[in-house]
Amino acid sequence: MKRKIIRVGSSRGVLLPREVTRAMNWKFGSEAELTVDEEEKQIVLKTIKVDIPDDFNGEQLKGLEDILIRFDSVLGGIDD
């Protein structure tokens, strides 16, 4: 997609469309990593990935997320 470079104060910026921020799950204040490839004349903007600590069991984390999805209506209904 094409975007125009716009003025943001004394800097230049690009506005991100809603579908992009939604797809990337970026909210106000989210941090992203910007890399510049001068040779190819391109920039890459990506989500900052955090390494999972070694003693985390990936299977357990996935299991917890699955339960969160399965019991969404129950867990989402608790006002705490």
Place this chain on the structure above:
Amino acid sequence: MTKDQKKQMKILCYVNWLLAEKYNGHQGLRDIDALKEVLELPGGGSLTCLTGDRLTNRKDLYSQLGWFVYYMLENEPFESKNISSVLLMLLWCLEHYKLKYKMDSLLDFIINLDPMRQGNTDISIWFSNNCK
């Protein structure tokens, strides 16, 4: 804290973060000492059921769940989503150890539990009677 307790602390923090993120709760730990108390069982033990470790018998599991639920609800270590964190962690444990339970009864028990009137032993007994 032991290595196991630190590992369990990370899991609980992850569970709470998941819930706060999904349901717009206040994120973060309110009181680290309150969380340590949840994880430090008498005699240097810890809540090994939270990481799915093999337990020698069912009684140990009920005992750990009673301790976990009581101190989480009594201490409220997180800024928000303490009850939800208890429930999500419990659901994972019950499924991991292949225990049968009724969701309505479990929810009703956790939501209406009053740590001033029910201690960890009472909670353990409830699990032994209702999750088999």
